[in-house]
Structures are given as structure tokens and as C-alpha cells.
Ligand SMILES: [Zn+2]
């Protein structure tokens with residue numbers, strides 16, 4: 001399968017996304033997957049799965065993922081999801097386990113919105129509310145950095161060593177949003193969450209692009225329209241904006257032309273498409 005690949009500032013992402021068909025995002029270095037609309041060989045190796053919602057184009061691969069990890073005696077996966085769907089998920093996986101006649105080993109973790117959970121010393125993540133037709137949430141990954149306190153920023157190495165020897169606390173922890181993934185949502189996901197707008201990298205759904213499927217239709221189905229991204233262009237503070245989840249009705253060529261035409265240049269310059277590698281060039 002020809003995967004999409006994205007790399008920027010140490011953030012390496014793979015996967016694929018077609019609106020209504022399948023969406024799966026993987027961050028291999030963090031052992032992290034976002035949604036699992038399908039499966040391909042190797043995808044089951046990642047231990048943490050962050051689910052945005054239960055529509056099958058984001059979810060169909062999940063029972064297979066748990067089943068494979070159980071069969072291969074890999075560590076039970078950690079699956080995070082909106083807390084409203086907990087009972088249904090628990091029941092669903094119990095039924096699959098019964099049908100397959102072996103134990104499904106899995107850690108089911110309903111998320112509290114806005115509460116950060118640690119992945120490791122450097123990275124953590126939190127769920128933020130999205131606006132879709134079923135219970136849903138997007139995810140933001142945060143990086144914890146240790147930086148010199150501003151008042152010591154101008155000191156040279158030997159002055160810093162002296163302060164350290166005296167036991168002065170010269171550094172502080174800073175927690176920055178580095179990556180957000182929207183799943184399926186109306187534009188409010190961007191408008192209502194500062195951490196999403198400030199994420200260094202934002203993966204944002206953009207299901208519809210033209211007048212044939214207009215803004216009203218798009219909002220009715222709980223999605224984001226290109227015209228809304230254009231309308232709010234100045235609110236995006238992201239260094240990279242990756243658009244995905246386009247309706248399969250559009251060709252790669254049409255998507256590129258339409259996005260370039262509708263977005264102001266300062267935002268277009270930061271845009272990338274999450275297309276299979278051979279189609280991903282911007283021009
Ligand atoms: Zn979808």
C-alpha cells in the first residue's frame with residue numbers, strides 16, 4: 001500500500017486518509033496510532049491507539065488490531081476514546097472475543113477531556129472536544145522541554161555552572177502543543193481550542209471543497225469545508241497545516257488547485273496534503 005508520509009521538525013507521521021472510506025495515522029517513534037479505519041501489515045505493532053470516534057471509516061480495523069495483538073502475544077494495547085462510548089466498546093469487544101473463542105487482551109481507557117496523560121518523559125497527550133455527529137474528540141500531543149529561565153538566558157557557560165553549584169534552580173519546564181489531529185469535526189474544533197491553533201503541526205479534516213457540497217451541507221454532516229478554513233485563515237498559528245479526509249469525489253489535481261485558489265498565500269505556504277507519496281507534491 002502506498003502510504004502518505006509527513007515529516008517536519010522531528011515529527012514523522014505515516015498513514016492514509018480518504019473521507020468516508022478510511023483514515024489511519026501513525027507516529028511510529030511514539031508507538032502511537034490515531035484511528036484505524038482499516039489495517040495493513042505491520043500496523044498492529046503500535047501499542048497506543050487514540051480513537052477520535054466510532055464511525056467505521058476510522059474504526060473498522062480496531063477489532064482486528066486487538067485480535068492480532070492477542071494472538072501474537074504482544075502486550076495488550078492501550079485504547080483511548082470518548083468516554084460516552086465506553087459501554088458499547090466493552091460489549092463489542094466481548095462479542096468479538098466470544099466469536100473468535102479466545103481472550104481479547106486490551107486496556108480500555110475512556111478519556112477525560114483536557115486532561116494530559118504521559119506517554120513518556122518528553123511527550124504527553126490530551127483529548128479536546130470535536131463537533132461531529134457521534135461522540136468525538138481530537139488529540140493534541142505535547143512536548144515537555146526544559147529551558148533556561150528567561151532571567152538567566154544571557155549568562156555564559158561558567159556563570160551557569162556557578163549558579164548550579166550554588167543550587168540555584170535555573171531552568172523551568174515548558175509544555176508545548178506540537179501536534180494535533182482533528183478526526184472528523186466542524187470548524188469549531190479549531191475556533192474553540194487554543195492548543196489546536198498553536199500546535200506546531202495540525203492535521204485537520206477538510207472533507208468538502210466546493211459549492212456543490214456547500215458549507216451548510218458540510219456542517220450538517222459534522223465536517224469542515226475549505227471555505228471555512230479560508231474564512232478563519234488568520235487564526236491558524238500552526239507552522240504546518242496538513243489537510244486530509246477529502247471526499248473521494250475530488251481528484252488530487254482538483255484538491256491542490258482549489259486549496260491554492262481559496263486560501264490566502266500566507267496559509268497556503270504552510271499547507272501540505274496527506275496524500276500517498278507519489279501524489280503528495282504541492283505542484
Ligand atoms: Zn470520517
Ligand SMILES: [Zn+2]
Nearest residue numbers: 053055132184
Ligand atoms: Zn465520522
